[in-house]
Amino acid sequence: xxxxxxxxxxxxxxxxxxxxxxxxxxxxxxxxxxxxxxxxxxxxxxxxxxxxxxxxxxxxxxxxxxxxxxxxxxxxxxxxxxxxxxxxxxxxxxxxxxxxxxxxxxxxxxxxxxxxxxxxxxxxxxxxxxxxxxxxxxxxxxxxxxxxxxxxxxxxxxxxxxxxxxxxxxxxxxxxxxxxxxxxxxxxxxxxxxxxxxxxxxxxxxxxxxxxxxxxxxxxxxxxxxxxxxxxxxxxxxxxxxxxxxxxxxxxxxxxxxxxxxxxxxxxxxxxxxxxxxxxxxxxxxxxxxxxxxxxxxxxxxxxxxxxxxxxxxxxxxxxxxxxxxxxxxxxxxxxxxxx
Amino acid sequence: xxxxxxxxxxxxxxxxxxxxxxxxxxxxxxxxxxxxxxxxxxxxxxxxxxxxxxxxxxxxxxxxxxxxxxxxxxxxxxxxxxxxxxxxxxxxxxxxxxxxxxxxxxxxxxxxxxxxxxxxxxxxxxxxxxxxxxxxxxxxxxxxxxxxxxxxxxxxxxxxxxxxxxxxxxxxxxxxxxxxxxxxxxxxxxxxxxxxxxxxxxxxxxxxxxxxxxxxxxxxxxxxxxxxxxxxxxxxxxxxxxxxxxxxxxxxxxxxxxxxxxxxxxxxxxxxxxxxxxxxxxxxxxxxxxxxxxxxxxx
Numbered sequence: 001x002x003x004x005x006x007x008x009x010x011x012x013x014x015x016x017x018x019x020x021x022x023x024x025x026x027x028x029x030x031x032x033x034x035x036x037x038x039x040x041x042x043x044x045x046x047x048x049x050x051x052x053x054x055x056x057x058x059x060x061x062x063x064x065x066x067x068x069x070x071x072x073x074x075x076x077x078x079x080x081x082x083x084x085x086x087x088x089x090x091x092x093x094x095x096x097x098x099x100x101x102x103x104x105x106x107x108x109x110x111x112x113x114x115x116x117x118x119x120x121x122x123x124x125x126x127x128x129x130x131x132x133x134x135x136x137x138x139x140x141x142x143x144x145x146x147x148x149x150x151x152x153x154x155x156x157x158x159x160x161x162x163x164x165x166x167x168x169x170x171x172x173x174x175x176x177x178x179x180x181x182x183x184x185x186x187x188x189x190x191x192x193x194x195x196x197x198x199x200x201x202x203x204x205x206x207x208x209x210x211x212x213x214x215x216x217x218x219x220x221x222x223x224x225x226x227x228x229x230x231x232x233x234x235x236x237x238x239x240x241x242x243x244x245x246x247x248x249x250x251x252x253x254x255x256x257x258x259x260x261x262x263x264x265x266x267x268x269x270x271x272x273x274x275x276x277x278x279x280x281x282x283x284x285x286x287x288x289x290x291x292x293x294x295x296x297x298x299x300x301x302x303x304x305x306x307x308x309x310x311x312x313x314x315x316x317x318x319x320x321x322x323x324x325x326x327x328x329x330x331x332x333x334x335x336x337x338x339x340x
Numbered sequence: 341x342x343x344x345x346x347x348x349x350x351x352x353x354x355x356x357x358x359x360x361x362x363x364x365x366x367x368x369x370x371x372x373x374x375x376x377x378x379x380x381x382x383x384x385x386x387x388x389x390x391x392x393x394x395x396x397x398x399x400x401x402x403x404x405x406x407x408x409x410x411x412x413x414x415x416x417x418x419x420x421x422x423x424x425x426x427x428x429x430x431x432x433x434x435x436x437x438x439x440x441x442x443x444x445x446x447x448x449x450x451x452x453x454x455x456x457x458x459x460x461x462x463x464x465x466x467x468x469x470x471x472x473x474x475x476x477x478x479x480x481x482x483x484x485x486x487x488x489x490x491x492x493x494x495x496x497x498x499x500x501x502x503x504x505x506x507x508x509x510x511x512x513x514x515x516x517x518x519x520x521x522x523x524x525x526x527x528x529x530x531x532x533x534x535x536x537x538x539x540x541x542x543x544x545x546x547x548x549x550x551x552x553x554x555x556x557x558x559x560x561x562x563x564x565x566x567x568x569x570x571x572x573x574x575x576x577x578x579x580x581x582x583x584x585x586x587x588x589x590x591x592x593x594x595x596x597x598x599x600x601x602x603x604x605x606x607x608x609x610x611x612x613x614x615x616x617x618x619x620x621x622x623x624x625x626x627x628x629x630x631x632x633x634x635x636x637x638x639x
Contacts, residue, residue, distance in 0.1 A: 025578070027573075027578070027580075027583070027584050027585075029488065029489060029571055029585055031571065034595075034598065037412075037413075037595075037599070038412055038413045038599060038600075038601065038604075040412075041410075041411065041412025041413060041574055042411070042412045042413070044412070044574060045411040045412060045574060048575065054573070054574075054575045054578075056571060056572060056573040056574065056575070056585050057572070057574075058489075058567075058571045058572040058585070058591075059595055060567070071483055072483075073482055073483060073488045073489060074488075074489075074571075200598045201598070201600065202597065202598045202599075202600070205600075219600070221600045221601075222600040224600075225600040225601055225602065226600065317413075317601075
């Protein structure tokens with residue numbers, strides 16, 4: 001047990017030599033949004049199998065991703081909230097969407113199965129503002145004539161931590177409710193007027209599952225994997241629809257990306273008959289003049305591979321890959337803005 | 341206690357005295373009940389945590405865990421196990437010499453005021469929250485020195501955390517050696533260096549070893565300093581000390597439990613089980629070494 005310093009050092013060097021893999025492989029590091037962690041890891045494993053390059057990604061939240069890319073400690077950051085044009089200009093950064101997902105309201109009400117409850121944007125905003133207090137409120141009954149809703153109070157669950165999910169959800173509520181826009185606004189962390197906060201999507205999902213007559217909002221993957229009762233929403237075109245990959249893809253297709261500088265476009269309340277109203281994307285943020293050219297090149301190769309060949313992995317994990325026209329726009333953006 | 345009052349009650353015919361004894365017996369019973377309840381509350385909390393970790397962790401254990409790396413949200417834990425071992429080994433490599441030699445110096449060679457200063461600083465450092473060490477490591481090594489997220493930054497940060505602990509345990513172990521032994525050594529003509537290595541260290545080696553093993557247990561279970569300095573990797577270590585992140589088991593516990601997928605949760609519980617078992621094994625080993633090695637020396 002009392003190994004001398006020399007033999008310990010020798011053992012460590014030997015261990016290191018045994019574990020050294022192909023020295024030609026480049027390692028790229030990224031950090032940021034926890035929303036994209038599952039799909040980025042799946043893609044990076046497949047990319048590694050194909051090319052031998054390693055993409056390492058740590059999910060520390062969108063804020064962490066932005067901070068790390070600004071500090072230059074990672075090669076790319078990922079954020080659910082886009083950076084403003086002046087922020088991008090100040091640090092010499094560019095951003096582009098990576099993958100699309102949907103945010104769905106989930107409820108725990110006796111007798112309400114998944115996809116049965118209908119909500120509209122203004123009604124959802126009133127619930128989260130605390131104006132609609134009980135499940136048998138006339139506004140809810142009007143939307144759900146065939147459903148028997150109890151007379152209990154609505155228990156609202158929101159996020160306690162700063163998050164891109166909250167950002168997009170609050171953005172949507174601001175678009176459909178002038179009261180929300182005036183009093184609350186949107187951001188990664190907003191002053192929720194009612195309800196309790198759960199930490200992370202997992203926390204909100206856990207609360208909603210445990211507490212009767214509660215409502216919350218989570219990413220679609222969490223609602224599916226935890227078999228929760230998501231609701232139907234009325235979109236901007238007036239159609240009631242259930243969340244699905246097709247609905248998210250429709251929202252992405254109808255959003256006008258060409259007009260958005262640096263792809264700074266929040267896709268909530270997208271026009272389109274079959275578009276889901278609370279669709280979100282995550283942006284990858286990289287330096288226009290890379291701090292490390294070799295790693296930047298591999299990072300771009302990774303994203304290009306993911307856009308062109310990564311669709312099956314994304315769909316298997318309940319994400320929506322970017323539509324073809326958007327991918328073309330992104331690749332043109334790379335050519336024009338990034339030096340590599 | 342109750343037997344004393346019982347026999348006293350039997351002997352004392354005085355009615356007022358009997359009342360007092362009854363009250364004392366009641367108070368004693370209430371005290372025991374409350375203590376028992378408090379103990380059960382704590383024990384229940386601990387046992388519930390252990391039960392969850394063991395039940396769900398064992399359900400998630402399979403051979404794949406030890407053969408494949410994590411591939412995002414599923415797979416195995418081999419890269420995390422390898423990374424945890426590397427980080428702990430590196431931290432110990434740096435902290436043990438500093439701690440042990442520092443403890444020897446403070447106990448044997450230094451002046452009293454210097455020894456008191458070092459003891460104070462070591463106690464303060466032991467009490468600093470680990471996340472502060474992580475932030476310090478991030479600011480100095482990851483950004484200022486430009487190492488980015490790397491094994492070296494993680495090892496040095498953890499070494500800074502556990503070195504004061506090892507220093508204090510070594511110093512306390514040496515101070516526990518009776519003065520007569522030192523006098524006998526000097527009387528037989530030993531130099532100070534000889535005395536320390538041949539006599540004192542041999543005498544308290546089990547206690548020093550216990551300190552080192554407990555420091556290893558501490559460093560294995562750390563998350564916050566590593567999040568700041570090591571990032572995360574889904575692959576095995578490829579030999580670079582800087583500019584390359586590694587995996588570690590505690591990250592799996594912290595991060596994978598927040599994923600929506602059941603496979604990720606299974607990995608998190610399995611990692612929690614592995615860490616718990618490892619720390620348990622080290623603590624038992626430390627206890628055993630303390631009793632066995634100590635006894636064997638004198639017999």
